[in-house]
Amino acid sequence: MSLQIKFKNSLSKRVVRLMQFICRNHGVHYQDVDVMPQRMNYQGESYALTFREPKPQHPHLVGDIRLHRQFYSRYLEFERDIIVYLPPSYKTQPHRRYPVLYMHDGNNAMDPRTSFAGVTWEVNDTVERLVKEGLMDEIIVVGIYNTPARMYEYTWTQMVIDGPHPQGGHGKKYARFLVKELKAFVDRSYRTLADRSNTAIMGSSLGGLINFY
CATH class of the missing domain: 3.40.50.1820 (Alpha/Beta hydrolase fold, catalytic domain)
Structure with missing residues (x-):
């Protein structure tokens, strides 16, 4: 299962980074995590973040x-x-x-x-x-x-x-x-x-x- 969210080209890069941060810290995995927003999936007048189903987690913590x-x-x-x-x-x-x-x-x-x-x-x-x-x-x-x-x-x-x-x-x-x-x-x-x-x-x-x- 995957989900794609598109942003207008005029959207602040800082807002896109904030979206990345929020997703990362809530266990949501997405593609192109390590690239700058201007190099993300560019489609006409919008940027896109593509989300994919999270990997299985192991909630037990050692110690x-x-x-x-x-x-x-x-x-x-x-x-x-x-x-x-x-x-x-x-x-x-x-x-x-x-x-x-x-x-x-x-x-x-x-x-x-x-x-x-x-x-x-x-x-x-x-x-x-x-x-x-x-x-x-x-x-x-x-x-x-x-x-x-x-x-x-x-x-x-x-x-x-x-x-x-x-x-x-x-x-x-x-x-x-x-x-x-x-x-x-x-x-x-x-x-x-x-x-x-x-x-x-x-x-x-x-x-x-x-x-x-």
Whole structure:
């Protein structure tokens, strides 16, 4: 089963990207996901997104997973979900504290229902396997879901990408959110090792870029 939605040529490319984001984060698969809107199925005076039936999902998530929905920030425009992976000994060793890995684009980290194209990075699976094999210590993983403002939040300078208006440049606000709001919340809510040497960040693409800020 497939569905095709057509847009007029004058429709803002940003609106098309927003449509892509909404579909991706609700588990709707569509063709031409990685191309710019002007290269999508062009038919006369309209663009088209072609949707196809989603692949089967596996809702079971490996490990002890907690989800904090619609986390609010006074620094950023959009609320976002936060997904947290807790290590195997978290419940059985109540006095133990753990290092924390923060991951941008956290919707891709563990849950196929929210990940890009339904394929996760399998962070929780990988951590569990490496811990069992004795190749790494137990850690807490915090996945920070992205938002429609991803381009703005993951860059610290403005740039012209398409159209006459610059985009990006909210990286400083995003960093404040991470340090002053999210990390503070995680350290209050979970048994973390909160010092600098036990805190790390990780990301892919723009999520990797913002790590350098």
